[in-house]
Amino acid sequence: MKHLPRLADGLLLCGLGIAMIVVAATGDSLLYVRDVMTVPLILAGAVVAVLGISMLVSSDADPHTPRSFAFVGVAIAFFLVIRPGPLSVSAGIAFDPDTRTRVQQEFEIPRESLVGADASTADIEASAFELHAGQLYFAAQQLPAVFDEMAIRMIGQFELSDDGDTRLVRFRINCCAADALPLVTPLDGDLTGVATGDWVEVFGQWDGDADEPGLDVVSIRSIDTPDHPYLTIRDP
């Protein structure tokens, strides 16, 4: 048989449409693509489901759907059953992006986050301003003196590299996880209690220079995978 039977064809179309709607409506799509794709995914899923229903109720002749269409069954299984997680720091993203030359950030620093260079852990945790690695690289080039005084909170995946370096990694995507680039922040301090791949929240203060920005960590703890695991081009 060279073609899929009508029933299988229609069910696959309906299944794919429903799977696209579910993965977008539940927020699972944010583990793979940007949030701007949520509505297009729902609309496209509705269209595909309509096509499937039309196939099931149609009285036309054999639709001659090629067997290759059965591959969409694999996609349905990944959307609804397997549901892989977001990219991990252990992923072999073999790029070493020179992010410092491309990050052009503008953001306001709240006055209350300027706690001074000798602030306590409690003060830092209470006053910290959340930054991501792109902003930290910007700071390294533009505002290093300001950051000496600042309490900083960052989230990302913890990584202990083979050579013993400790880093915080957050991927930035433009379209989807396939074009993810890692933004890396070197960490220093007491980093016990977490393991490579853990999503963590770190508090600390600026520790670096224009060539190698980093964070002197005063506290670190594991957190659940955030709803938006990736940074995108729209992040400030």
Next chain:
Amino acid sequence: MSPVGESIDEWSTLFTAMVLQALPFLVLGVLLSAVVAVLVPMRVWHRLLQRRTVVAVPMATACGVLVPGCECTTVPIAGRLTERGVPFAAAMSFALASPALNPIVLLATAAAFAGQPQMVVARFAASFLAVVIVGSYLAAAGVRPVPKSGHHHHDHPGGTAAQLIAAARHDFTHTAGLVVAGAAIAATIRVALPDDLLSRLGDHGVLAVLTMAFFAIVMALCSESDAFIAASFVTFSPVAVLTFMVVGPLVDLRLLLMYRATFGTRAAFAIGGLALAGALAAAVSIGSVLL
């Protein structure tokens, strides 16, 4: 977790991401394709593009420049245009130009290569040249594959809505499975690439260009995002980086499977080979002058 387990996790995420990213654009493509098939009268295409090929190819390329289209969108449209009597060379010129040259792609390139406007100019010039090379060759060689899509819905009974649904359903079922398969292959190759391969290859001139062309084919990225990946290949020469951005929108694994689904195996190899050769020639020549 074991390295094998990590690789499986990475593969799963990349595969799912690529399929999810492509599907809405594919649906948009088959809907537009259905409109082309059912609602646009034949005389419109005759008036626009059914002229001498020497006019039709550059005109179709110019149309592609103005119309932001994803690869998944334009291939079904090209099949439908061909079926409606538009010269194959002109239809392919449109299909290749739209994802390679549209304003969004150029803006993304400018953002990825901030402070390097010459890279944007080089990308536009090289991609335009590559599309014209491919279109001109297809026209000169008289390549006219018969689209595999479209021989079932012409005589579909019912009103306009029923015909639109039948046309869209037909095109979607003929391409969606191959998009999924292409994503699986691309994810597999991405995961299988050794980590230190890049640093070893980036130092070799010709090899670096060919390597970047290979990466563009297997990564199967959207043209609107490939500039950000290209900019991350800091160990490669600017010409090699340009090659990555010129080759990818014209030929990659996912596109090859879509070409095959739309025009047949022989035409897919012809388009793919020609697009690769044209893109390499254009990227190296333009890149050598501008970068």
